Amino acid sequence: MKTMQSGLIRWRTILRSAGFALLLTGIAPLFSGPAWAIQSHPAPEGLYAHQLAHFLFIVAMALLSYWLQVNHFTVQRGWRLIQVSCLLFLVWNGVAILGHWSEEMLPAGVLLGNSDWGQRILFQGNPAAYLYFVLKMDHLVCVPAMACLLLGIRSLYREALEERGPSHG
């Protein structure tokens, strides 16, 4: 009982800290300005940071998927779907990293016209162009990933409802 209470307290502390960190992280960019005094951050840094974030996302999803597996969560349909979601997000992050990379690799003149609905892509046997065209449709991976997450949580919810019994509505 004592351990359970201390566990709950620890969990609340973690969540509170995470929430606070999230809040700070969320509002910090609103007040950001050029950091001239310390170091200049030219354009490629943003892309690298973004790519590293994707990589971090991959590690996180891989770890989560692994933990779900080793802790035998996947015996439940809901957690199994969440694991699938993790793997799809993992793939999507890979797709996104490659997509960003291929975008950078595109030679000038491959994309014809303005970046609107009328824009066209000129392949001319350029693998980066093909790669860019295919990987730009990354939603074909991340939407199923999010759908799996939704279905997984819905499945867990239904199981929890059944577990609670009909008398509780």
Added chain:
Amino acid sequence: MVDSWSMAPVWFTDVGGSALMILLSLGAVVYAVRLVRVQPSNVLWTYLLWLTAALCGFALSRGVGHIAKRLLLLMEMPDIWAVLKPYSGSFNTLAFAVVAAITFFFQRVHRIHTEILRDQEALERASAEVMRLNLGLESLVEQRTHELSRSERRYRRIFEGSMDMIFVLDAEARFVDINGAGVEALGYSSPEEVVGKVSFEQVFACRAQYGELMGDLSSRGYVQARECTLVARDGSERFILLSATVRKDDRGRVQSFEGIAKDVTARVHMQRQLQQADKLASLGQISTGIAHEINNPLGIMLGYTQLLLRDMQQGSQLHDDLKTIEKHARNCKVVVEDLLKFARGTRTRRTSVNVGQCLREVLSLLAHQFELDNIRIQTEIREDLPELRADGEKLKQVFMNLLMNAKQAISQSGTITVRTRLDPREDALLVSISDDGCGISPENLFKIFDPFFTTKPVGEGTGLGLSVSYGIIQDHQGRIDVSSRPGRGSTFTVVLPVSPPANESPGSSPVERRQP
């Protein structure tokens, strides 16, 4: 243009996919919230809520950015998009980091959840064990209560059904509980009349005896087979053999007394009667012998004295001397005759006698004298008394003796009560003569029927009245019971059998009987 493809499918997938991402992530958040509400204590659901919230944030950040980009470019506002683009990209990056950060907490949350589950299981096991023990305890308590109740009933039956007096006294020696035998022995009709109302001291005939008993109880903690004399509600004495113990608390203070008393009144009476009978029988034999031996010379002395008196001139000194001899010889003869009556050495003429009538005749003789002496006589003589086969004159003599004794026991003024009743158990007629006089001391109580025993001053009584009465009643196969409390008065009860003695037939003529 042959080798160029439209980017429209890409942009369409981008916008549609972004919208779907937003919708699906919101759906996921909604289900996560519901999950938390269903099982609020499950930290894994809380974790999932945070994860879905972060992913929703990611979907919103990315989806809104992508849709905004397409819309702004469609609306030919590339400049605005150029301003927003870095922010959108930054938010996306942050969203990834946040999702990743939350994900890293999973193992820790899982560990906490496992610990909670383990504790919960331990708690449930402990609770189940407590429930099991509780059920066992209830069953045990029920069983013990049942056993206790059965035991209580058993001992209550022993308590209530005992022929001996069983009682419990409180620290002040007041009755707290007493069984039926005790209530009956003390002359009450129900325990309620005794419990809390009567003290043990009240029922003792002698305060000194009570004090000695309580002293022994306090010092030794118990008494065993102690002979005590109690007084019942009606004043009759009860002889008991008392065994009692004291219950004390940790500090040695008396909590209660518990006792068992065996009523040996009947046995004591019988023993005393036997002793008395033996003694009086011996005295009777001696008296008879002496009386007969004295009677003859006394008769000769009296006869010769009377012969001499005939020849003497009246008024002469010798005549007066002979008269004195004659008077004392006559007195001696009366004494001898009384001795013979006591020893049942005289003739008994049995006729059909109404005892009530005998009593009334005696009372009428004494009434005037008693009235002069301020003695009130109360009578409760039943009219329906059966006639007895007895010597009426001798019975009158007995009643006269008893009434005179009662009068003498009352020094100034008082009341004498004469009561008759029938005892169907003994098939006997009882005549009791009670007075509220000085009573008889216990040491004298067993001597009162002895010939020549008297407490009167010398010359005022021969001490043969009760002895003679005893002899007469014995001759009628009856007995005289005496109960007395010093200072409170005495009761003499003449018990006469109603049915004729076994050696007499109901229709036989009066028989003169001379006892050996």
